[in-house]
Amino acid sequence: MTTAPTGEPRWLSDEEQSVWRAYLHATTLMEDHLDRQLQRDAGMPHIYYGLLVQLSQAPRRRKRMTELAKDAKITRSRLSHAVARLEKSGWVRREDCPSDKRGQNAVLTDDGYEMLRRSAPGHVDAVRQAMFDRLTPEQVRSLGEIMQVVAAGLQPEGTDADLPWLR
Amino acid sequence: MTTAPTGEPRWLSDEEQSVWRAYLHATTLMEDHLDRQLQRDAGMPHIYYGLLVQLSQAPRRRKRMTELAKDAKITRSRLSHAVARLEKSGWVRREDCPSDKRGQNAVLTDDGYEMLRRSAPGHVDAVRQAMFDRLTPEQVRSLGEIMQVVAAGLQPEGTDADLPWLR
DNA sequence: GACCTTTTCTTGAAAGTTGAACTAGATAGA
DNA sequence: TCTATCTAGTTCAACTTTCAAGAAAAGGTC
Numbered sequence: 001m002t003t004a005p006t007g008e009p010r011w012l013s014d015e016e017q018s019v020w021r022a023y024l025h026a027t028t029l030m031e032d033h034l035d036r037q038l039q040r041d042a043g044m045p046h047i048y049y050g051l052l053v054q055l056s057q058a059p060r061r062r063k064r065m066t067e068l069a070k071d072a073k074i075t076r077s078r079l080s081h082a083v084a085r086l087e088k089s090g091w092v093r094r095e096d097c098p099s100d101k102r103g104q105n106a107v108l109t110d111d112g113y114e115m116l117r118r119s120a121p122g123h124v125d126a127v128r129q130a131m132f133d134r135l136t137p138e139q140v141r142s143l144g145e146i147m148q149v150v151a152a153g154l155q156p157e158g159t160d161a162d163l164p165w166l167r
Numbered sequence: 168m169t170t171a172p173t174g175e176p177r178w179l180s181d182e183e184q185s186v187w188r189a190y191l192h193a194t195t196l197m198e199d200h201l202d203r204q205l206q207r208d209a210g211m212p213h214i215y216y217g218l219l220v221q222l223s224q225a226p227r228r229r230k231r232m233t234e235l236a237k238d239a240k241i242t243r244s245r246l247s248h249a250v251a252r253l254e255k256s257g258w259v260r261r262e263d264c265p266s267d268k269r270g271q272n273a274v275l276t277d278d279g280y281e282m283l284r285r286s287a288p289g290h291v292d293a294v295r296q297a298m299f300d301r302l303t304p305e306q307v308r309s310l311g312e313i314m315q316v317v318a319a320g321l322q323p324e325g326t327d328a329d330l331p332w333l334r
Numbered sequence: 335g336a337c338c339t340t341t342t343c344t345t346g347a348a349a350g351t352t353g354a355a356c357t358a359g360a361t362a363g364a
Numbered sequence: 365t366c367t368a369t370c371t372a373g374t375t376c377a378a379c380t381t382t383c384a385a386g387a388a389a390a391g392g393t394c
Contacts, residue, residue, distance in 0.1 A: 009288030016299050019307055022314035023298075024217075027194045028240045029321035039352095045380080050191075065343065073195050078381060080344055085380085102342040102389045121176030131190075132183050134320050135313060140186055142309045146302060147189035153301050154196035212350080233372060245351060247374055252349085269359045269372045 030130060037126045042119040043089070047074065048082055049123070052091060052116050055108035062107040064097060091115060197297060204293045209286040210256070214241065215249055216290070219258060219283050222275035229274040231264060258282055 012020060034046045042049055054071055055061055063071075069079040083106050086092040091112030097103030108116075132140065179187060201213045209216055221238055222228055230238075236246040250273050253259040258279030264270030275283075299307060 009291055010295060011291060012294070012299070015311070016307065019311035019314070020294060022311055022318060025240065026314040026318035026321070029318055032240070033321050073192065073199070076343060081380070104343065124176055124178060127179070127187060128177060130321055131317055132179070134316050139309070139313050140183065142306070143313050144182070144186035144189055146306050146310050147186070147193040149301050150298055151189060151193040151196055154193070154200050154297055243373060248350070271373065
């Protein structure tokens, strides 16, 4: 899905420009906010924390590397580096996949789980303060719908696998 | 404004969790999408493009480093590196500030302006396809309000300077 | 089995980011 | 003036991300 600039560009309206600026502004500040909070309280960036959360919710607290990368929306390369770092910190360890000798499982360690348990309340609090405590229930509902639409539109092709009628 | 974890954590409701996941998912995909689009069509990451846009809209197409950093919501350090890179590419040049010998202006070059003019349509198109073409006018309006609220809540302290009654 | 393609994951180098330390110039007070 | 403090911007080292390249195993197909 390339962005072929056709004949005449359709510029954004004044309102759209303003909304777009607000979107960029808010998402930038939010990401900075959470990165700083987690760096301070858990010693890692937001994305790494997200990896641990994914693992904590997986059966037996482990996941194949590729699956973890897909769920966290990062490349396998990036995940390799990230897991190496988390392994050094002791929150995660690697384990050979029994059924596929190419495969690796990332496993959340007990220390990792404990760290997560300790820092979760502070993180939820940060998310709440930054977003949910400021929005009306109606706005929360609306935001959910909007984000669903946007995410669906940007879903990488691979996800077409979930749409059998396209195959 | 630290996030002191008080006695009992107030967890997110099911709906809030789902909205939060959708938010993270959508914003991650959006940022990836725009980074890729601009890397391909303009040879730079999204944030660098944003710096050039800021400069193009400033009087005489120039801005003090600190002001540019503040407007783009990045640190002065990051801006130093970014401008060094953009200078090497020829899109920006530095210029001593006449009134303050410590100061530097970042100036958008003619080449930089031309590059912006060429790549703007494709970029607007990407934004449109990813967001505005998928939302109803009502949703666009709502998104704008929500992002305003969130951004306002995360505004760094410095911006209190704009609120005289707090001084 | 031999051959080719695909999938899984890692590696290394280049590019980008961060936070702290640092230089130079501005500012304010005694 | 002299001094202390603050501000503007850069630089360094440590860390993270990206992209291209590569090793190893799996899955066809003949």
